[in-house]
Amino acid sequence: MPAVSKGDGMRGLAVFISDIRNCKSKEAEIKRINKELANIRSKFKGDKALDGYSKKKYVCKLLFIFLLGHDIDFGHMEAVNLLSSNKYTEKQIGYLFISVLVNSNSDLIRLINNGIKNDLNSRNPTFMNLALHCIANVGSREMAEAFASDIPRILVAGDTMDSVKQSAALCLLRLNRTSPDLVPMGEWTARVVHLLNDQHLGVVTAATSLITTLAQKSPDDFKTSVALSVARLSRIVTSASIDLQDYTYYFVAAPWLSVKLLRLLQCYPPPEDASLRSRLTECLETILNKAQEPPKSKKVQHSNAKNAVLFEAISLIIHHDSEPTLLVRACNQLGQFLQHRETNLRYLALESMCMLASSEFSHEAVKTHMETVINALKTERDVSVRQRAVDLLYAMCDRSNAKQIVAEMLTYLENADYSIREEIVLKVAILAEKYAVDYTWYVDTILNLIRIAGDYVSEEVWYRVIQIVINRDDVQGYAAKTVFEALQAPACHENLVKVGGYILGEFGNLIAGDSRSSPLVQFNLLHSKFHLCSVPTRALLLSAYIKFINLFPEVKITIQDVLRSDSQLRNADVELQQRAVEYLRLSCIASTDILATVLEEMPPFPERESSILAKLKKKKGRGNLPVIDDTRRNVNGNVEHAEKTEAPNQVSTPSFTDLLNLNSAPGPGGNLLVDVFSDNAALSSTDVCEENFSRFVCKNNGVIFENQLLQIGLKSEYRQNLGRMYVFYGNKTSTQFLSFTSSLSVLDSFSPQLNMHVKTVDPVIEGGAQVQQILNMECVSDFTEAPVLKVQFRYGGMLQNLAVKLPVMLNKFFQPTEMTSQDFFQRWKQLGAPEQEVQKIFKAKLPMDTEVTKAKIIGFGVALLDRVDPNPENFVGAGVIHTKSIQVGCLLRLEPNAQAQMYRLTLRTSRESVSRRLCDLLSEQF
């Protein structure tokens, strides 16, 4: 019963492992391990030189401890020592330790590489193999650098032992994967390909993997491998199973090699040479034939190995996609597997068939298995198999079977595992849209989807249904009627309320003629759901209500009452409150014409790839998603319905999701509805103008903003940590600006660092007039963000909103400091810590002019120090940043390189944040 240990048992190791196994608790285990670590450490440090056996034993113990999941921080050196032992087992343990605990310590890498090099040159095949295994296991760049050029030589040398060739081939493969640039194949290519002819099947097996990897990267260089692979494959598949002796596995001839050869062939298109091509076809036919033969053994290994080759052959057939007979045969074979008693085979058949479904030759053949696949969806007990069935149904779907497949998927969805519901929802949504002949079916399907799996219906899905309904006027009436009916259900999913609210808000008028769905009934129905919904949905409903006011003047009073209620007007949520206030006001003051304009039906959305499809792709990863390929279907004669809908009056429609993203405040010129009435509109919505900001880094006066209506000019003066800015607002029009206000908004992190005080201005600016506003500021500590000036006024009844980033930067609080060369360099050295220096190297954006540069540095606020830098081309400056809390001394050096048109800017201050900010500011100026 006890384990038999072959070779050299290490008694101490066995005792230690037993002890660990006897530990009753994690704590006891850790205690025992720490004891052992202490023991090993003392042995390694002890005066007595350890013999090889002990060293091996301790290294092995460390390895065991590491593999238990504990950290090991010593013993590497001893392991490396073992590499140079002459005793195989010691060497072996040394290599194992290194392979498992790769250490990037460069000294050790050199020593390890040394040991490997010795073994590679030893001409002892067992040592060479150990060394090659180690390289292949570690595969580090350092090893690639050291050995990438030796290994091809070993691989193709005539006197290399077969087992070493095998290791060398796979070692090279590993290095090629990790550092392809270091593995030059050029001169070896032909001889490596020739290994496919080797007598030793083990060598061929290893070489085929290597060649496949290389062929993927440079197919042309390895083209000759196609003929050799076909020849080899042909010999294997036609051999009697005993011919290959030990490479026959459960009566299957060399299954691993066959699979690898078939995979290598998948790097290439079908051979052009006719005889080669027919030989390959013969091979593939033979493999397909064998699948029909009675099994030679009842063992699962036999059928697995045989089918492994079969599935790989089918992959190649699908990859070539050129032999209709083979494709259809493959499909029939897979069809048989669909009902096999082995779960594994059913799984693989479903998976493979997915690929076949996208071939024009076999698509129809795949479709014949639909009932079986649907059945699998209902009866398979393993979720991963059911998932494959869903994938296959999706892949085989076309116009002819879409209704049935979608219906089946919907049925399945009711009981589907939670883990795959969202994906099924996406698939149903895509199929329903893609194959909808009549859009009433589409609308029904999506509403069903929401009913069955509302929680799994992502935003994209219900956005998309609205998008489609808005773009297709033939379905709008039906959609309105259907959502109206669906909303009658006492409990409906919030997603349905969203779709319902949106669609009734747009198209409720289309069903209002029927007294059962009169405007008031519609409104009451929607409003009955209101209180159960989340804020975003309520916000959407409020928009639907204001749309109702436009559509149905008769419910205006009712809706106004609702909007006026405290629960709306004083809602704790700003968004809801704002909507209620604005919509109420809009309904009171706007004329019917304005209302009709503002609340017009949504324009059609621009056509684009379904966002659902994008989501599914993202979810599944491109490789896994069966392609629904239109060209294929076209071959089958089902001409795709062109989905391009005419979209007239497309006035730079913002993207669909933006429009529905009701939580975010609108951008300028975005949503008209909100802009017009945004008396309280969140100012953060306006884009901040930063256009002229950087021009003010080195100067204090100028025009910071100008548009057709308004010009804003600045004059500023600074003294130590205080500053004053005069802001001039010029009305460029002949009309008054009314309700003029301007205020400062400071970004979050900013306020405590800079105190600002703004004097208010007169709310009216006459046409052509200019008013002045004074801003006082105090710099408390160093800062990065600049304050933003928000300006708002009415011009011709339209509210104007703008935001300008004010050029208040840290360097404004500079006081220049003159100093001598000696002082400068002394201080420069004092500020030598890495975090105190910030350096930037950048390309000159403007012509390099010494005088301009000087002026800019002075404008930046520092003293320009002459004759300080030994190089007269360089500029150096010094100054002190004054803040209320501290003063920060600052040295700068700018080194132009006229030839390269580059600058190097170095800033040294005692505070990293200051150095960084100043460097960022100044480096933008040249």
Add this chain to the structure above:
Amino acid sequence: MSSFQMQFMLLFSRQGKLRLQKWYVPLSDKEKKKITRELVQTVLARKPKMCSFLEWRDLKVVYKRYASLYFCCAVENQDNELITLEIIHRYVELLDKYFGSVCELDIIFNFEKAYFILDEFLLGGEAQETSKKNVLKAIEQADLLQENVDFQTRLFAGVMVPGLASESSGLFQN
């Protein structure tokens, strides 16, 4: 189309104890631990009759249980699942032949051998030598090079602690 590449192989017990780990792609220790934890949980939660393949992250996991041990390989999505399953089987055969009716305890106490055998069979995540005879020949040749052979071996049996019944049952018990 990628060539066949195994990303890693894990052996763990029904109790979730990791018995062997072989990584063919560079990963940090932290990442390895995370993967192991997740995968052990996932595989142990599966029922006996379920299929041996599962999609996990963007990989395909192929696993099979032998007595008390789960053998679990992660391969790329396009890789051949069945041949991977047989890689596992061949490895178990090699262990079985080497140890003589292998059981979990053999792998616990001779973990280094389990690694050596694996290296002879798979290298860089690819099958290096699929002939059982050749692999064992390589390992046995190495054993011949060893010293202290029998002396240590016999003592070994004496320090055995009684293992769980499952740990000492042969992997090929059925």
